[in-house]
Amino acid sequence: MPDIDFANLLGVLAIALLAPLALGFAPHLKIPAVVLEIVLGVVVGPAALGWLEPDLAVQIVSLLGLAMLLFLAGLEVDVRALGGGLLPLALVGFALSLAVGWITGLGLHAAGWVQDPLLLAVTLSATSLGLVVAVLKDAGQLTSALGHTTIAASSLADFAAVLLLSLLFSTDGKGTGSQLLLCALFAGIVALVGSAVGIGARNMKLAGVLVRLQDTTAEIRVRAAMVLLIAFAVVAERLGLESILGAFLAGAAVAALDRDSTSHPHFHLKLDAIGYGFLIPVFFIASGMRLDVSGLVDDPAQLLRLPVYVVALLLARGLPAALYRRHLGSRKAFAAGLLQATSLPFIVAATQIGVLTGRMNPTTATGLVCAGLVSVLVFPAVAMALAGSGAEAKVLTTGSGR
Secondary structure, X not given: OOOOOOHHHHHHHHHHHHHHHHHHOOOOOOOOHHHHHHHHHHHHOOOOOOOOOOOHHHHHHXXXXXXXXXXXXXXXXXXXXXXXXXHHHHHHHHHHHHHHHHHHHHHHHHOOOOOOHHHHHHHOOXXXXXXXXXXXXXXXXXXXXXXXXXXXXXXXXXXXXXXXXXXXXXXXXXXXXXHHHHHHHHHHHHHHHHHHHHHHHOOHHHHHHHHHHOOOOOOHHHHHHHHHHHHHHHHHHHOOOOHHHHHHHHHHHHHHHOOOOOOOOOHHHHHHHHHHHHHHHHHHHHHHHHOOHHHHHHOHHHHOOHHHHHHHHHHHHHHXXXXXXXXXXXXXXXXXXXXHOOOOHHHHHHHHHHHHOOOOOHHHHHHHHHHHHHHHHHHHHHHHHHHOOHHHOOEOOOOOOO
């Protein structure tokens, strides 16, 4: 066997077990487990106690966790939610997010806080779709006008943000024109593979075999999804794009192909179990271990920037929700803005790429991740207080939520 030490990975997995368990004993604390995982990663990592290090074993599993996180985010995307006139609204809203983020980035760049205003704009442009869906579902708002509008806007924002991050800030270093051509080529490959899989799935004999093997030890659908995930990530990387784009599109492709899940109702649960039960917590804990919190603590001026980053996130993703006032009303439009401004996983991924490419210094990256933590802790709770109960929700007749 290769000489790899699994002691650090064991420590990380122990934290992944204890974090949600501790929150389970304190249900009055409305803290998402991901927040505690990142904080504990900071505490036990090199920047604080130094008990654990993100060594090779941790890095490998963490990388798989990032891929699985983006895959499951793509799986949440429901193109049908963009029907009924929501697509133009979502597009205008995302364009406004980029504009506000870019203007904010220009100001912070002039102040010497950020190196690349456009990277900041892209970093602030996404939403934690999985978390927002869970919050809306728990509040009984998933099929309401608020739910449909927020999910549609967040789905488009997540897809566009991942695409822009890969197109404009790839670690490969190719020019934007070349990246655009490669993205078009990759989109063609995705469409071709998706069409081939879709045609194959309609074969009655093959469909029968899939149903027979899906809940045996073969777990054939899960294996097929994992092959698609890694294959798309590899193809994206070989084309000089970010592997996270491949992972995200693999999830979106599975979601598009898996519209009728009546014959395999446990498929998504199994994917969630692999992701959230093993791989994804390792990514978040390892991300915490890599955060440069010493830069914030040692320099009070850096710490004072945190509220500015939180406001920047709220403006970039929250301000476009003013477009929803006509059909949601002021209170629920504000609630939608808070939900849209709830972002953490993409911020973690984008800041890591920014640090790797030299477009963002580690202290700025840490400040942005901390702003994401604040958004996850505060924004959903305030949004649901403003939205009211699910019984008051007005259900739309167009689109459908997952």
